Amino acid sequence: MSPRDLLGFAARALRGHRLRTGMSLLGVAIGVAAVVTLTALGEGARRYVVGQFAAIGTNLVIVVPGKTETTGGMPGMGGVPNDLTLEDARAVLRGVPEVDKAAPIVMGTETVAFGERRRQVALAGGTYEMLEVRRLGIVSGRFLPPLEWDRSAPVTVLGETTARELFPGRDPVGQVVRIGDWRMRVVGVLAPRGQQLGVDMNDVAVVPVATAMKMLDRRSLFRLLLQVRSHADLDRAKERVVRLIKERHGEEDVTAITQDAVLGAFTSILGALTLALAGIASVSLAVAGVGIMNVMLVSVSERTREIGLLKALGAERRQILLAFLAEAVLISSAGGLLGLAAGWLAVRGLVFLYPALPASPPPWAVLAAFSLSVAVGAVFGVLPARRATRLDPVAALAGR
Amino acid sequence: MIRLEGISRTFEVGGEPVHALTDVDETITAGEHLAIMGPSGSGKSTLLHILGCLDRPDRGVYELLGRDVARLDEAELSLVRRHTIGFVFQFFHLVPRLTALQNVELPMVFAGIDAGERRERAMARLRAVGLEARASHRPDQLSGGERQRAAIARATVLDPKLLLADEPTGNLDTASGRHVLEILERMNAAAGLTLVVVTHDPAVARRARRVLVLKDGRIVHRGDGGHIQEAIEILAAAENGP
Numbered sequence: 001m002s003p004r005d006l007l008g009f010a011a012r013a014l015r016g017h018r019l020r021t022g023m024s025l026l027g028v029a030i031g032v033a034a035v036v037t038l039t040a041l042g043e044g045a046r047r048y049v050v051g052q053f054a055a056i057g058t059n060l061v062i063v064v065p066g067k068t069e070t071t072g073g074m075p076g077m078g079g080v081p082n083d084l085t086l087e088d089a090r091a092v093l094r095g096v097p098e099v100d101k102a103a104p105i106v107m108g109t110e111t112v113a114f115g116e117r118r119r120q121v122a123l124a125g126g127t128y129e130m131l132e133v134r135r136l137g138i139v140s141g142r143f144l145p146p147l148e149w150d151r152s153a154p155v156t157v158l159g160e161t162t163a164r165e166l167f168p169g170r171d172p173v174g175q176v177v178r179i180g181d182w183r184m185r186v187v188g189v190l191a192p193r194g195q196q197l198g199v200d201m202n203d204v205a206v207v208p209v210a211t212a213m214k215m216l217d218r219r220s221l222f223r224l225l226l227q228v229r230s231h232a233d234l235d236r237a238k239e240r241v242v243r244l245i246k247e248r249h250g251e252e253d254v255t256a257i258t259q260d261a262v263l264g265a266f267t268s269i270l271g272a273l274t275l276a277l278a279g280i281a282s283v284s285l286a287v288a289g290v291g292i293m294n295v296m297l298v299s300v301s302e303r304t305r306e307i308g309l310l311k312a313l314g315a316e317r318r319q320i321l322l323a324f325l326a327e328a329v330l331i332s333s334a335g336g337l338l339g340l341a342a343g344w345l346a347v348r349g350l351v352f353l354y355p356a357l358p359a360s361p362p363p364w365a366v367l368a369a370f371s372l373s374v375a376v377g378a379v380f381g382v383l384p385a386r387r388a389t390r391l392d393p394v395a396a397l398a399g400r
Numbered sequence: 401m402i403r404l405e406g407i408s409r410t411f412e413v414g415g416e417p418v419h420a421l422t423d424v425d426e427t428i429t430a431g432e433h434l435a436i437m438g439p440s441g442s443g444k445s446t447l448l449h450i451l452g453c454l455d456r457p458d459r460g461v462y463e464l465l466g467r468d469v470a471r472l473d474e475a476e477l478s479l480v481r482r483h484t485i486g487f488v489f490q491f492f493h494l495v496p497r498l499t500a501l502q503n504v505e506l507p508m509v510f511a512g513i514d515a516g517e518r519r520e521r522a523m524a525r526l527r528a529v530g531l532e533a534r535a536s537h538r539p540d541q542l543s544g545g546e547r548q549r550a551a552i553a554r555a556t557v558l559d560p561k562l563l564l565a566d567e568p569t570g571n572l573d574t575a576s577g578r579h580v581l582e583i584l585e586r587m588n589a590a591a592g593l594t595l596v597v598v599t600h601d602p603a604v605a606r607r608a609r610r611v612l613v614l615k616d617g618r619i620v621h622r623g624d625g626g627h628i629q630e631a632i633e634i635l636a637a638a639e640n641g642p
Contacts, residue, residue: 005509016497309493312454313554314482315510316475393454397493 001319010326017299024295025335027288028373032339034281035369036361037346042274044350044359049266051358053259055135055193059231061099061238062257063092063224063245082249083220086149086209092226095244098237100229103133104149106212107222112158112205113178114166121162122204123179125212133227136201137191141173144187144208152211156184159204160192179205180215234258278365282372288335289376296328296384307388308396317389324388328381329374336373340366401561401594402428402451407460409446409617420446421457422617430561431592433585435605437632438614445566447614448598452485452564453477465561482511486555488584490567492547494539500526500550501535507558525553529583545576552583556593563587565597569604581607602632 014021065084089104106125111118128146130136136143143157156179163172163186172186184207193201213219228237238256246252300307310320343361350359407424410417420443428434438444449455450462453469462470469480494503504522513521526532529549539547548568555563565584569577581604588595597608605611606629613621613634621634 001510001512002514005515009509012497305493306495309495310506310510311478312452312481312487312493313507313510314478314480314558316478318475319510394449397454397489 001322006322006326007330009323010330013299013303013323013327014330020295020298021331024288024291025331025338027291028285028332028335028376029339029342031281031285031288031376032336032369032373033342033346034284034339035278035365035372036340036343037350038277038281039274039365039369040343040347040350040359040361041357042270042277043362043365044357046267046270046274047358047360048356049270050263053263053266058259059100059228059234060133060259061226061228061234061241063226063241064222064255064257065220065253067253067255082251082253084224084245084254085219085221088245088248089221089224090149091248092224092241092244096226096237096240098228098230098233098240099226101129101133101227103127103130103225103227104209104221105130105223105225106209106216106218108212108216108218110180110205110215112162112166114172114175117166119162119165119203121159122200123212123215124204124206125209125216126206127209129227130206130225133225134201136193138188139191140171141186141188144206147208147210150210151208152214153208154182154184154211155187155208157188157190157206158186159190159200159202159206161200161202162205163189177205179207182211182215234260274362274365278368281369285369285372285376288373289332289380292328292331292377293380293383295331296324296381297387299327300324300384300388303388304391304396305399307391308393308398311391311393312397320389321385324385325378325381328385329377332377332381333370333374336370339373340370343369401430401432401465402426403461403463405461405463407447407450407457407462409443409450409455409457419617421450424460424617424619426612426619428594428596430594431588433588433595433607433609434597435608435611436596436598436614437600437602437605437611439600441616442614443617444598444614446617448564448566448596451562451596452487453480482507483558484561486558486560486563488548488551488555488563488565488568490570492539492544492551492571494547494551494554496539499536499538500531500542500546500553503539503550504554504557507554511558521557522553525557526550529553543576544572545579548572548576548580549583552580552587556587559591560593562594562596565595567599567601568597569599569601577604602636605632 063084086104089102093099093102104127108123109120110123112121126144127149128144131143144155145153147153156177158172166172166177167175173188175186176183177186190201226237226241228234238258242252242254242256245254307320347359347361350357404424404426407421409421410419424447436444436447446455450457456470461468464480465484469477472480495506501522504525505518508518508521523532523535526535529552531546531549531553534542534546542550568580568584572580584595585607587593597604599605609624611623612619623630
């Protein structure tokens with residue numbers, strides 16, 4: 001019996017019971033679609049996080065004051081024995097050759113006002129280098145001018161949301177706003193950006209770092225971002241930066257984080273999440289398998305006479321087994337294909353609704369979902385098929 | 401062609417043994433036309449099933465074409481059924497979702513004959529039973545007589561040596577029944593196909609060259625040639641009497 005004849009025989013048998021076949025096929029389709037969609041969500045979350053990190057630069061060492069583990073608490077929020085100062089930043093830039101650019105950052109909260117409009121925003125003190133190191137973009141005007149780091153200037157660059165709220169329908173460049181008690185000239189507007197490292201870069205006012213330190217009355221940096229020349233130098237640069245600051249402070253009181261460490265942690269967490277989602281969705285495939293088994297058992301008992309006839313015509317046990325297995329596998333693989341299509345549609349729908357989430361099922365999940373659906377038919381089809389082969393031909397012909 | 405020696409078959413029914421066949425000895429020569437008669441429960445169907453290798457005797461020897469088939473395993477038995485034996489049933493047993501042609505092709509599908517040859521041979525068989533024009537009809541679009549003729553085409557498409565018919569006219573009107581019998585007899589005469597018909601219709605049995613009468617699992621009479629009438633009378637007595 002050729003594979004083609006086998007499939008033809010099975011397909012004709014299934015066409016006789018369209019509703020029943022369709023229902024059990026649907027079960028498999030839902031299972032496969034669930035695997036595809038849920039893993040696409042997990043993978044989307046992972047890609048989103050990776051994308052966020054890539055957006056702030058991959059060759060980045062982030063120095064935060066305070067000795068904390070990357071996994072514990074909020075760096076920089078605990079007791080800080082020594083300030084991380086602009087002088088430290090300068091020393092790092094001079095003393096660590098792997099470091100290409102340094103962007104010292106101070107953070108606080110301030111009210112920005114223009115006329116009657118007021119808005120509470122994040123106040124970021126930065127430097128000219130921040131534009132490149134943080135991968136920011138400018139839609140109007142320009143970024144902070146290349147000043148000496150300890151020089152103040154009454155200029156500000158507004159985030160996209162801040163600009164829109166304070167200057168609806170107008171270009172704020174050239175206007176003077178009040179930030180706290182200070183009057184600042186707007187020199188530029190940032191390109192829209194999502195959340196980055198916990199700061200909404202859309203709702204922000206950026207001023208020169210020395211100015212921000214005065215406004216907020218701070219001596220310590222919130223962070224020091226260091227751009228390393230080459231990705232290969234990242235770990236060495238990190239070590240040398242920590243050692244250098246330790247020498248200056250007399251103790252190791254800063255923490256240096258590389259993207260890789262944080263990214264690695266996120267990737268493994270989200271990878272595990274994706275796997276867990278795939279596992280949960282696979283349970284529905286197993287349930288669909290029980291459905292197939294049920295349908296095939298009904299089919300075997302309905303076709304008892306036919307099985308008796310096949311035996312009388314000289315069909316071997318193996319052939320009868322294969323014929324019924326082929327039916328189960330046909331149901332499950334057709335359901336699998338339908339599920340892939342439905343899953344693809346669901347993922348497209350998700351991406352349409354949430355464009356920020358780059359949801360896409362990982363290839364291994366697509367492959368696994370389909371193979372699993374085929375396997376489900378083969379495994380759950382065995383019991384009914386074996387039942388068919390074991391029928392006594394005389395009793396089967398009599399319909400018993 | 402067939403030698404039965406001491407064939408016995410016992411079933412358990414409700415915990416009690418029922419002796420369907422007891423010590424049956426018989427020889428059937430190639431090309432014979434044999435009728436097996438007997439009242440219900442006489443064991444004639446059991447005998448037919450054993451002859452057709454669908455059932456095995458508990459004791460005795462069944463030699464088919466020189467082979468002791470009682471000793472063959474399940475896989476070998478299916479090959480014997482496929483190539484040596486054809487079945488015709490009272491209820492036709494056509495597969496309802498398949499056309500007449502596909503039904504006739506079915507044994508060849510399991511024999512692994514390729515599609516082109518299958519079609520040709522099946523059409524030739526349908527032509528032989530006068531169903532060429534009905535090839536693409538499904539069983540529910542055929543009359544009873546046509547269904548049985550399609551079933552005969554299917555039973556003979558792999559050129560078996562032995563054709564077993566279990567009440568082949570039991571579900572047909574007289575005219576269709578006669579037509580079916582004529583086809584069976586023509587195959588018996590022309591192709592030398594050994595034909596064994598189980599029936600309790602004297603009109604059917606009368607057409608056979610030899611008649612076995614079974615009662616309570618034993619052969620109680622062997623009639624041949626002109627003595628068929630006598631066998632039928634014995635049967636009538638067996639059915640009516642105690």
